[in-house]
Amino acid sequence: MQFGTVATARASTAGPSTAWTSAAARTPEGWRALPAPDLSAYLAGGGTLGPDTALGELLPHARPIAPLPSPAKVVCCGLNYGEHIRETGRELPTHPTLFAKYADSLVGPDDDVSLAAGTDVDWEAELAVVVGAEIRGADRSTAAAAIAGFTVANDVSVRDWQYRTLQWFQGKAWDRSTPTGPVVVTPDEVDPTAGLTVSCRVNGEEVQRDSTATLVFDPADLLAYISTFTVLRPGDLVLTGTPGGVGTARDPQRFLADGDVLETEIEGIGLLRNTIRLTD
Structure with missing residues (x-):
């Protein structure tokens, strides 16, 4: 539903x-x-x-509009698709690579994404998991049972800020930078472990496509791991990582421009369509 x-x-x-x-x-x-x-x-x-x-x-x-405007926690996983890991020149991780956002970073399925002019803005289509029950120190089965549903997100990243230091936070948590929605679909309707197609388009050109079946750490893995060190509560969001095809890994590199239309789609869930606004 x-x-x-x-x-x-x-x-x-x-x-x-x-x-x-x-x-x-x-x-x-x-x-x-x-x-x-x-x-x-x-x-x-x-x-x-x-x-x-x-x-x-x-x-x-x-x-x-944005389905979950005020999650207490927004936890994100990087480097979670094999192709994306390879394009960054890294080895497959033994543990999830995690960072956080604030609720201020979230916008709705057709809102503008507003960022600073002169920055290197990149796309990252992602499946997001909605937590539906409080868990702390959960095993995999308990974590899976705590999933309320799934939605679409794009972890739009400001790369020049992200790579200023070894910590990614300052490139990932800009206000009004992360589209989400349009709906939350319950686990009885979609199964990411069986494979949902994740795709991203810029001005109609497909730049990313992969299946959630190739996630290194699936939604239950991530919730169980995160709950080991911090409690997850109903309404929290966990973003599961992006496929290969990001702009910063291309040769030459490619970034989003003012007025670009960014479309993010996940099979069985829905479509985000957001316009990029880069202002002084």
Whole structure:
């Protein structure tokens, strides 16, 4: 089943319609409300995602926005596809390479990605895992059971800042740099270990394509490993890494320009379409 956060409007007899947001489920009839303003609040409050989730009113004129606007933790894995590892000249890792973002870095499925002019901006299509239950020190089976669903992300990276030091953080956590959405799809509908196609396009040209079946560390592996050193709670996000084809590894290198349209798609989940804005 598909869930998300939507922007909608409610008609009012006293004046203009009132804009608001709601956690919601996508049904054949349209989006139906869940009892929270967004999926972050819904999951943090004990809500669950699945075919038995109780649904509320039909929401007219709803459109998906960032599904999880306020995760407590956004943990990301780098170097997790074999081809991408090879193009960076590294060996296959024995442990996940992790870094963090803040909620401020997240934007929605059709929002602009706004960054500073003069920076080297690169694309990184990724599967993101949504945590649905609190876990600490989890084994693989417990971690797998704690997955609420999956969504699409692009870990847009500012490479010249990323490579200023051996730590990547300053190139990965820019405000409004990480598109997510458009929906969260539950594990009964998609199975990344069986293989979902991940692709990325720039102005219509495909620059990345791979299958999640080739992940070195799959979603359950990552959640179990991360939970060893920090608790994961409902609504947290874990990004699983990007396939080969990034701009910084090309010869010559290629980076995103102002006005470029970045499309990120994962089979069975959906499509992000974001315009790059580089401003002074």
